Amino acid sequence: MSNNDVASVHQLRSAYEGQKAGSFDLNATIATPLELHQCTVKPEWVDYNQHMSESCYLLVFGDNSDAFFRYFGIDDDYRSGGHSIYTVETHIRNLREVALGEPLRLTLRLLDFDHKRLHIFHEMWHAQSNTLLATGEQLLMHVDMQAGRAASFPFELQTRLEVIRTAHSREPRPVDAGRAIAINHRRPT
Structure with missing residues (x-):
């Protein structure tokens, strides 16, 4: 099997590949948080413990x-122009187990951005019981793929992101945002 055959067999695809970005109305009400993605736990996501694997x-x-990117204007056409968004850092908190076939509802908040970076916060909810299952916090970078380095967002996208950040900043910051990983060694009393 050639490298191209292996790549085509094992290529990971986003649920949103091929979907166009919608139009963005700068005067529309922005939900806080945004609810842009729902799915159901698939058989290939379930591990030997009979619940969704951590990587999933x-x-x-x-x-x-990816749903958020399409929301504010980044889709496959945008990427074909040589720019994309890459992940710099991710922090996931797994709070509850979820099993095969269970429905998931995702929320997203834009915590901050600058001309090259996005700081977003995800929450994964059980769509029926409304139980919080996990949180994910990410720092993302806008990249010029040909140059192989960070690049500024176009002015139009920065304007849209500012509208979203302004709406999202009206609500308190999520309690889990900005958490550090550490073992807290308490001294016996």
Whole structure:
């Protein structure tokens, strides 16, 4: 099997590949948080413990990010122009197990952005019980793929992101945002 055959067999695809970005109305009400993605736990996402594998939490959060990208204007046509968004850092908190066939509802908040970076916060909810299953926090970078380095968002996208950030900043910051990973060594009392 050639490298091209292997790549085509194992290529990971977003649920949103091929979908166009919608039109963005700068005067429309922006939901806080945004609810752009729903899915059901697939058989290939379930591991030997009979619940969704940890790597699949990131897969679902990635699809939620892709839905957000289309929301504010980045789609396959945009990427074909040589720019995309890459992940710089991700922090996932797995709070509850979820099993095969269970429905998921994802939310997303834009915590911050600058001319090259996005800071977003995902929440994964059980769509029927409304139980919080996981959170994901990401720092993302807008990239010029030909140059292989960070690049500024076009002014039009920065304007849209500012509208979203302004709406999302009206609500309190999620409690779990900005958490660090550490073992808290308490001294016996």
